Amino acid sequence: MGRLHTSADFIVRDERPFNPKDAEDTLELLDLCVEALQDSRHATREKALAELAGALEHQLPALDELDGRCFSIFTLCRVCVKEGSPKEVRLAYRAVGLLALTLRSGPSELLFHSVQPLARAFRERDDAPPVTTVAAIDCLAAVTFAGARGRDDAERSLKALLDHLITPSAAVSSSRSASKISGGGARRKTITPQVLVAAVSAWAFLVTTMVSEADALIRKADGAAWNAAVATLAGLLDHDDRGVRMAAGEALAVCVELNLTRHALRRDMDAVAAKVSELASEFPGRGSNNTTLPEQRDLFGQIAAFLEHGERPEKSLPTSVDGCVALRVSSWAKLAQLSFLGRFLGDGFEKHVQGNELLKEAFSYGAREGKVLSISKKKQGKKTPDKDSKVRRGSRSFLWDYPYRAHDDPETLLRIGWQALR
Incomplete structure (x- = not known):
């Protein structure tokens, strides 16, 4: 076996122009992106990451064609996270999250090695721009959703979000609430509303993947x-920020719906219900942007109706050009999933919900309700791939040119990308 190359070796390549228009199809575009990510110029790598993310958003390459390329993409993205510009870091996080959703099974198990480095990204890098931290949070949620093999895997991500982002923020925002909360040793630090909304949204989303009403x-x-x-x-x-209050309200509704408050004290839940009713009828003046006040009133009005009478929210989203086919959700758990995945995938959500089996299973898309198992049930029954399984080699997967036989040992290739983050 040849020398194990470091991240610096990846960018010792002839610098050549990167023109995505040269690609004749999606797979060739992915290969061009892999080659461009080994360029020493930040601008070239940023452009390649943007094209890569766009391709994974709007296209669903055949999995048998993607296997050999995924490790190259994954490893180079990790190098960009460690050594790249702030824009590279953000785009690389997004690309890894999209790659996890695209793989859906099999190789996505290997992607789950990203959980600990991602958790450290928002635990230790206090100086990171909020947009970068949000990208890391979204990536963690997407990778966990696609690659978690059971409750333990999902709980690690939930704990990272709760201990390092959500709990410290709640302790700072309300001294009354802080007396009820165990900080778990987490450091108190200033967390922007943008980051906190993303963390709470991701936490609620992941809770729905490991717990179901059944x-x-x-x-x-x-x-x-x-x-x-x-x-x-x-x-x-x-919290002073209306977006944070709304995200917390949705997460609480998910917890109640999934019976996670079964052992909560009655007086605590009565206090929550009273606060929800207060926010449902809040007057203008609080919060920096009163234009979102009607949205807050509507949301907390729905939550109040759910807490009092068990009324569930209903939402319909067209998923075809003519609007004849729609995705319908009628629970807080499914609404949390729709909210996160819709925001993360953006314009690519419609394409994924139509062709991505993971999302089709999540929303029972194309099947009658009740005919598809919950995500949590599927993860509990998912088998871990055989460690000796082979990875197909892509037609132009440039990283396979190195002396070591990474295609026979995918774990070796993964270690290259992660070693700088440990």
């Missing part, structure tokens, strides 16, 4: 941890 009753031993999480979210209802 699951067995929450054990009392686990109830204490969920009670602490609910208290943390309740503390955010007092």
Whole structure:
């Protein structure tokens, strides 16, 4: 086996112009992006990452054609996260998240090695721009959604979001709520509303992937941890930013719907219900942007109706050009999934919900409701791929040219991308 190359070796290549218009199809575009990501110029790598993200948003390459390329893309994105410009870092996080959703199974298990480095990205890099931290949060959620093999995997991501972003913010925003919350040793630091909204949204989204209404009753031993999480979210209802309050309200509705508040004290839930009613009838003046006040009133009005009468939200989203086919959701859990995935995929959401089996399963798209297992059930039944399984080699997968036989040992290739982050 040849020498194990470092990240610096990846960019020792002849610098050649990167022109995505030269690609005749999506796979050739991915190959051109892989080659351009090994360029020493920041501008070229930024352009390649943007094209890569765009391709993964709007196209769904055949999985048998993507296998060999995914490790090249994954590794080079990690190098960009460590050594690239701020724009490269943000785009690389997005590309990895999109790659995880595109792979859907099999190789996505290997992508789950990203969880710990991603958690460190928003735990230790306090000076990172908010937009970069949001990209890391979204990437963590997407990778967990696609690659989690069970509850333990999902819980690691939930804990990272709660301990390092959500709980410290709730403790700062409300001293009353802070007395109820165990900080878990997390450092207090200033977290922008933009980052906090993303963290709460991702947390609620991931909760829906590991818990369903059909699951067995929450054990009392686990109830204490969920009670602490609910208290943390309740503390955010007092946050100065309206977006944060709304994200926390949606997350609380998800917790109630999934019976995660089963062991909560009645007086605590009564306090939550009272606060929800207050926000549903809030007068103008609080918050920096009163143009979103009607949206807040509507949201918390729906949450109040759910807490009082069990009324579920309903939303329909057209998923065809003529509007004849629509995606319909009628629960807070599905609404949280739709909210996150719709925001993360952007214009590519329609394409993915039509052709991505992972999203089709999540929303029972194309099947009658009740005929598709919940995501949490599917993850519990998912088998881990055989460690000796081979990875197909792409037609122009440039990284395979190195002396070591990475195509026989994909873990080796992954270590190259991650070693600088440890």
